[in-house]
Amino acid sequence: MNRKFRGQAQATLILTLALLLLAFGAGCTDSPETNATENVTPSPVFIYERGNISIPINTSEIPVRRFDANVTEVLGILLTDQRAAVLLENGWKIASVRTGFEKFRSVDPARTYVDVEFRNDELSLSFFIEVDELERQAGKGRCNVPYWEGPYEGPRPDDYHKAMREGTDRWSVYDHHNERVAMVYNETTIFYLYPSYGKE
Template identity: 65%
Template structure:
């Protein structure tokens, strides 16, 4: 009789457990946002984007960044949203913001756009390429260990991201605007003078 009781309890537990493994019908599907411009529509599956900050509403942050022209330029250029993470202001370490990382795996480059979730607006943008303080037209050595580097022009509010191996222009940008973006590369002298 004792064996039957143990068997009966085990069967009851299995039967009850089977009901716990079924998927509830009220599950909200993962949000998919769309970047849309003219005939272009690029789906963004928010649940596939790693969030490296627990207190961020990823759907809201992506919605804010998709309204920024730079995000459209990057997405149309084949870049993907790779992560959402905390960022810190260099001038004021107490000012925290959110960085949305756009990644181009072909180039092994990232571009970050700051998002202020409280103000519901985007801020500065920056590229992950190493900053080189020299200039391509000088005899200063290039950063040999890097595939890409960026340099600026003291007379213009622009940074230039260059392909070290091909000496081709990849991107021209400042804190708020992307002026030029790969894939067609470009002529470095058009942006940097002769």
């Protein structure tokens, strides 16, 4: 009997030790969350730099509404453009990347471009710059406000409107809240941006 009891006690002791070892071993195993950062590739962060100005642009924070667009490549092309520099340096943010609304009809009716939206939340205003990935260059720029030349075209828009400056290829964007010009631009250049860039 004693021998049988001793055998059961030893088996119980061995089983208890085995369970304790398993429990301690489980506590020493790294959880997936602990090492998750080692396996995650961080999103590219572009740094726009000019002189003493340095502006980080995190691509993971930019909504992409065109899934075949290479955002890294698009931003690489765009950040060499004067208009992107003016907008970023004056507090505008890159708000989205999406398929362009028009085609390069005169060149190739089937070819599209990528529209990059810059947004100023304080002004509730957007400015779009086309990027041609195939040609690796920025194209036309435009503001997203309605065109209005005067009362004969109907009521004045509530917030903003744009009008072509007589005898030029320049658009002026008028801010009705503050009764001032917010921006002057043409398809390739920003000439004025409220409050401090360029001359109205």
